[in-house]
Amino acid sequence: MSHDDFPTEQPAVVTCGLPYANGDLHVGHLRSYTAGDVLSRSLRKLGQQTAFVCGSDMHGTPIAVNADEQGVSPEAFATQYHEQYEETFPQFNVQFDNYGHTHDETNTELTQSIVRRLEDEGYVYEKEIKVAWDPIEDQPLPDRYVEGTCPYCGEHARGDECDEGCGRHLEPGEIEDPVSTRTGNPAEYRERPHRFFEVSELSEYLSGFLDRLEGTSNARNQPREWIESGLEDWCITRDLDWGIDYPGEEDLVLYVWVDAPIEYISSTKQYSERVGADEYDWEQVWRETESGEAGGEVVHVIGRDIIQHHTIFWPAMLEVAGYSEPRAVCATGFVTINGKGLSTSRNRAIWAQEYLDEGFHPDLLRYYLTTMGGFQQDLDFSWDRFQERVNGELVGTVGNFLYRSLLFAYRNFGGTPDAELSPEVEERIQQAVDDFSAAVNEYEVRKAGDAAVKLAQFGNEYIQRNEPWKLDDDEAAPVIRDCVQLAKAVTVLIEPVAPDKAEAAWAQVGGEADVHDVTLDAAFEPPAAAFDEPAELFEQVEDERVEELNEKLAERVAETASGDDTDDGTESDESTDADEADVTDELEPLLEDRIGFDDFEALDIRVGRIETADPVEDADKLAKLEVDIGVETRQVVAGIRQLHDLDALPGTKVVLLANMEKAELFGVESNGMVLAAGEQADLLTTHDDAEPGTKVR
RNA sequence: AGCGGGAUAGGAUAGCUCGGAGAUUCCACCAGGCUCAUGACCUGGAGAUCGGUGGUUCAAAUCCACCUCCCGCUACCA
Structure with missing residues (x-):
């Protein structure tokens, strides 16, 4: 490995953290896979020889546990997800050169040899x-x-x-x-x-x-x-x-974290074996040479939760086993949904399949996920922002510029007019190319995407400033030549982020070769003298769609939440503060199921008086209460410390569910449940002279 | 409590590694332009005590200390 700027003499390999074959993919996963894909495509644009590999992580206890629960073998369980992932990634244009899994022969052999x-x-x-x-x-x-x-x-x-x-x-x-x-x-x-x-x-x-x-x-x-x-x-x-x-x-x-990262090597090896070592030599990348010099440029793209494994255990293993160390580890932040934590158990998530089923083009999500914010910052996903970014930047700036200039060129010249490229435009393209290269060298996929969008923005300014529609053909020709060149350059630069859309645009400007393979030089090569009528590249996301999607998401979260509540009651799941302003939004929907009086009678609810209140050691929110309920005094543990000064509680009357199952919290027995409302644990009480022990009905 | 991230105009977001021009960009807003182009595009404008308090410095959004508030612990965790 070198620390020279890309492109380097040595081949590179970009990897993404292995998806654990244990559940469906969602937008949180996709963030790092799209980032890895954009990075590897960008490196190729610089002329860096690059392989992009990954595979499914098949082993480990959770898979064994879940397979067990479903009564299937772990292998069958994991394979089913492996196949799903293998199918899903290409649908987002995440094109691994090799996608293996940790249970295959290559990885098994390599792992054992390394051990x-x-x-x-x-x-x-x-x-x-x-x-x-x-x-x-x-x-x-x-x-x-x-x-x-x-x-x-x-x-x-x-x-x-x-x-x-x-x-x-x-x-x-x-x-x-x-x-x-x-x-x-x-x-x-x-x-x-x-x-x-x-x-x-x-x-x-x-x-x-x-x-x-x-x-x-x-x-x-x-x-x-x-x-x-x-x-x-x-x-x-x-x-x-x-x-x-x-x-x-x-x-x-072996512990799965031993064989999981080795899949990076195995997958590279499989790729190498498929295309031949002349084309790509995995050993050149991963093996240290005799002199200890190595190897290729190994770049890991991961979520920030697995930093420890990639910066401690993994390089330690590589070092001892004589493999080359990673050059870079890029750890993304998490993804939030509407500002709140993505939660699969609460169904607050945008699933990969769901996104596709809604009929959106994968490149739109790629653009959003890779250019929204800093790489290691958390990234918020909302359909509103999605619409804003797609309509504003992809439709308004990029799509519009490409369409208007190519359409103008087609109508008036049947393609690119015969004229010289102006120095101003050539310099501007050079600047975009330089920005792009610098961004890739900083592993900043966002800036790489911005380089393309900003160039399109310049294109809109340029065409506006020169008003070719007011000129006759001779005068307009150089302007349009410039615009078509800009369109071509934009297409090249946006390919890593929006490969499919770039392919479509590339066909429109009559690009030769394959837009996925060309390097940045292609941005300066003359566009085709003749091309067909262009088509619009991006579609607006309509307001109604956004509303509909927001509703869908909200309903789903609410449904899951109400279903959850019954068995979730004892867990201390509440956060420290409720956002007061949001309370109305956050109210749980009323339960539809009515219960009979008998069901109500099953609850033995009593008036009680707090005698003592002490904090539970090591716990944050729990208080140990002695509550007098007339016939006896109960010890109850309650999660009420966030709102209440414990010293002030003795003497306070409370309402207590007396026939609650006993529970043990932090080693302290709780015999009953004190009723309180909301996240802040607003205690229920009585307002007159009800004596402790009085039944509530 | 712990760990991690954050606080920059109405909303979102960049800049902070390596201190120095008018603090970036997008959406929304106001005024104008253009009509080749997709409710598009272009120009100009208003709007920020860069969370607070101290410190270092000729100079701090950027460095240091303390404080306040927010968010996440979700996939991943194996």
């Missing part, structure tokens, strides 16, 4: 560790087969990560109070031999690596802190049937 190499180099050792075990089923419970309490923050957590609390990666054996997620049985810990990769030995190398690393700043900064606070060795095996076997071990498979 052997890690062993040979002396970086792997065996250690007995405590593994969660289901004593009744007599089976090990790796990763997400177990849940319990995070040893760091005390929150409820999964076996592999504290998902609800501090977000820390948890090593096997760390979680406290383990319970099997499959059977609900309390788990016990058993000693089992596992293999560890000595990442701790590599912190010096990794620090240097981060200094050299290009891409987004978050990918450099976040891991520095992890290194400084000391790297732990990494457990690379699991007691699981599903995965790549640990070489020479019957019972162990």
